[in-house]
Amino acid sequence: MTTDRDPAPADSGPGRPSAPGEIPLAPGDGSAGGGSPDTGRYTTLMVLAWAWVGLPFAYGVYELFQKLTQLFGG
Amino acid sequence: MTMAGEVSRTPVSPTSPGFLSRSRTVAPPAWSRWLVPPAALSVHLAIGQAYAWSVFKPPLESSLGLTGTASALPFQLGIVMLGLSAAFGGTLVERKGPRWAMFVSMTCFSSGFLLSALGVATRNYWLVVLGYGLVGGIGLGIGYISPVSTLIKWFPDRPGMATGIAIMGFGGGALIASPWSSQMLDAFGTGTDGIAKAFLVHGLVYAVFMSVGVLLVRVPPDGWLPRGWTPAKAAARPLITTADVSARNAIRTPQFWCLWIVLCFNVTAGIGILEKAAPMIRDFFSATATPVAAGAAAGFVALLSLANMTGRIVWSSTSDLIGRKNMYRVYLGAGALFYLVIALAGNSSKPLFIICALGILSFYGGGFATVPAYLKDLFGTYQVGAIHGRLLTAWSIAGVLGPLIVNAIADAGKAAGRSGPTLYTTSLYIMIGLLVVGFLANELIRPVNPVHHERPAGALTRPEPPLATSQGDAR
Incomplete structure (x- = not known):
């Protein structure tokens, strides 16, 4: 997991494209530093979010392998 | 567009943009882009249920006296609506943003199941077709394209991997729904009451499951780039x-x-x-x-x-x-x-x-x-x-x-x-x-x-040729 984001000021309109070759680069690392409350909060959120989708998916894969085992494994 | 940091700190006033608007989904500082794939997956894993429709075919045929062709119609209409709503709703999805699109998808997909539950309970086959096929199919199309643009903007360095995760979810949705729906039919029965209850539970559970995507999805601020990547x-x-x-x-x-x-x-x-x-x-x-x-x-x-x-x-x-x-x-x-x-x-x-x-x-x-x-x-x-x-x-x-x-x-x-x-x-x-x-x-x-090419705002001259112009090269 990473938090490699660099928020940059936006002065273009919503949805407007930047000029070719002129996409504004981030001025620096604007993310919360290590140990900040935000970092801890987002780490917890990350675990919960991936578990939310990962657990049902794991259930589906488990059921699939059960089926395959029954069919080919005897 | 409002800056990311401002969005999270600005109090919501009566004139603030709605919760579903694009400007309200701009990521706050420290937001990780790795929170966006689970948001996308919560939609794609749900709508991927469409490929598991065949689980409901035999019970529908026996309880409503349908032919195989008739029991396939809700699914077929759903796939047609997927293509049509993706084709005609794409521009609206881009303008309104991913949260709006995911909300519409959640509402349509879940409502489709609820209408189908009502249809089976009242033995009204055409309400099942209308619910799952027409209304649910709009949810499929809007949901399918809803996270694509956002994922590509968060992962310009790895767009293939990012969209691959989401679209894999569409394939994975059937893996979940197939055994889950079968077990539900075993528990509730395969008569009209049992199928109606199963549809009702599907509608409610998918609404909750997809709502996490609605809440979690964020767009990057304009000009955002991954660190060290240009x-x-x-x-x-x-x-x-x-x-x-x-x-x-x-x-x-x-x-x-x-x-x-x-x-x-x-x-x-x-x-x-x-x-x-x-x-x-x-x-x-x-x-x-x-x-x-x-x-x-x-x-x-x-x-x-x-x-x-x-x-x-x-x-x-x-x-x-x-x-x-x-x-x-x-x-x-x-x-x-x-x-x-x-x-x-x-x-x-x-x-x-x-x-x-x-x-x-x-x-x-x-x-x-x-x-x-x-x-x-x-x-x-x-x-x-x-x-x-x-x-x-x-x-x-x-x-x-x-x-x-x-x-x-x-x-x-x-x-x-x-x-x-x-x-x-x-x-x-x-x-x-x-x-x-x-x-x-x-x-x-x-x-x-x-x-x-689109011209940048204020540009008076024709755009420069793209950096990639080597004709016929393969990467």
Whole structure:
């Protein structure tokens, strides 16, 4: 997991494209530093979010392998 | 657009934009882009349920007295609506933002189940068609394209992997729904009451499941880039542009239509096997010493589903390394070779048949998952979701074309008294032909003419040519 984001000021309109070759680069690392409350909060959120989708998916894969085992494994 | 930090700190006033608006979804500082794939997956894993509709077919047929054709109609209408809503709703999705799109998808998909529950409970078949097919189908189309543009903007350095994760979720949705729905029918019963309860639970559970995506999804602030990555670095590769093309202009380019042919024929080739997998493997080896039993054929179908799903993430991620054009050369070229091996080997080797079919299905899934990144390479990120929506009409055509070719030829062969691999030989050679045409269409793809590029605000002169202009290069 990473938090490699660099928020940059936006002065273009919503949805407007930047000029070719002129996409504004981030001025620096604007993310919360290590140990900040935000970092801890987002780490917890990350675990919960991936578990939310990962657990049902794991259930589906488990059921699939059960089926395959029954069919080919005897 | 409001800056990310301001959005999270500004109190909501009566004049603030609504919760679903794009400006309210701009990511706050410290937000990780790795929170966006689970948001996308919570939608795709839900709407992928569509591929598990067959679980409800037998109970619906027995309880409502339907034919097989009638019980398939809600699913078929759902797929048609998927293509139409993706094609016509794409621009709206781009304008309104991913949270709005995911909310619409959640509302339509869940409402479709609730209407179907009412339809079954009142024994009104057409309410099931209207609910699951029409209303739910809009949820499928809007949901399918809802996270694509956002993921590409968060992962410009790995767009293939990012969209591969989401689109793999669509394949994975059936893996979850198939056993879950079966267990629910076992618990509630397969009469009208049981099916209605199952539909009701599906509608409510999917609403809760998808709502996490609605709450979690964020768009990056304008100009945001991954640390240490620049568009110019990516654009050093041929065919990758830093310019932007609108959806309206994109469909006027030959690149769009070449890619449309590529997707259509790659899907046709895959779906031809997928739709008829079980009877096909049984027919192929019926005259051998080891014919395939019905149970083993079901296992073959499960294996194909796994290959389809795995191909979506593996091949799409690989395309980030070797380039989109090369990846489609593999899908179409190696796919044609796999078909040729099946045609020439006939029923001489079961493992060879299975390996080739798995390869074709992994390329089928990979083709779906890689195409958003290919569009991003050619047309930029500006309206890539809307362009993707329009391209999905190729899926609708292929969904009819593939099964039609394989079934019509097999039926005609059976009527003529043929059996075994010969029932499919003509179909196999047609698929090879289609893949070759798709291969050639892929070869014709060149960088988009700068005349189609969007002009930056205030620009008075024509845009500069894109950085990637080396004609014919393959990455």
